[in-house]
Amino acid sequence: SFPTRRSSDLALALIVPLSTRTFDLSFAYTMSLSGVTAAHLVVSDNMNLLLALLAGIGVALIIGIINGFVVVVMRIDSFIGTLATGSLVQAFISFVTGDNTINSEKLDGAFSTMSQGMFGGIIYPVYYMLALAILLWLFMEYTATGRRLYATGFNPDAARLANIKVNKLRFCSLLTSAAVSGFAGVMLASSLSSGDPTAGTSYLLPAFATLFVGATVFKQGRFNAWGTIVAVLMLGTGTVGLDRKSTRLNSSHITI
Helix, strand or coil, rough: CHHHHHHHHHHHHHHHHHCCCCCCHHHHHHHHHHHHHHHHHHHCCCCCHHHHHHHHHHHHHHHHHHHHHHHHHHHCCCHHHHHHHHHHHHHHHHHHCCCCEEHHHHCCCCCHHHHHHEECCEEEHHHHHHHHHHHHHHHHHHHHHHHHHHHHCHHHHHHCCCCCHHHHHHHHHHHHHHHHHHHHHHHHHHCCCCEECCHEEEHHHHHHHHHHHCCCCCCCCCHHHHHHCCCHHHHHHHHHHHHHHHHHHHHHHHCC
């Protein structure tokens, strides 16, 4: 089924770079790396959960810095540059883990509660998503930096003439994407109670699909937080419904 909750987090992470017309195709691989890193530290080093979470985000920020250097400093097209970075990240994960999933009883307790716990009958990731959506909404709509991000995406040349630091904004947008992807990766590992080397790759296309559909809601042509949330609900509901319909049809066929 459509990975609704985590796709929403990842789509929200991509709002900032895409607003500057910068693609980040490495986010799914960064997500896998962060989850594996946090799981490894908890299992092998008995690290505190908060420190493991920060370590996962820290590793993601390193990837964000690399992306910023490749895209902004070396001036390689963001679509190509971040895809290449993501491929190298996946190769690194495979080399270190041997494509083996990290499993341990240590991941079944407090570590799994970070994403599987509930408050008021609602699981924690929903609150994470709403908090991130509110922060992005306030930042993109009500701050000068948010307006400069949109201006950079609509017309970077005009933005430069207006003394907007286009390269700095693009670099920082990739860091933002990496940080949120790192957080989502740790939450994914928590929900799986394991560190899967390929856990994030299946979220690549759903996240982009969500984001572009969301750009047609509320503010047409502009990537925005609430439109993305609506797109998550639309695509998630449709996909889950189709999956269930397909399952019933298959069951009827078997019965016949």
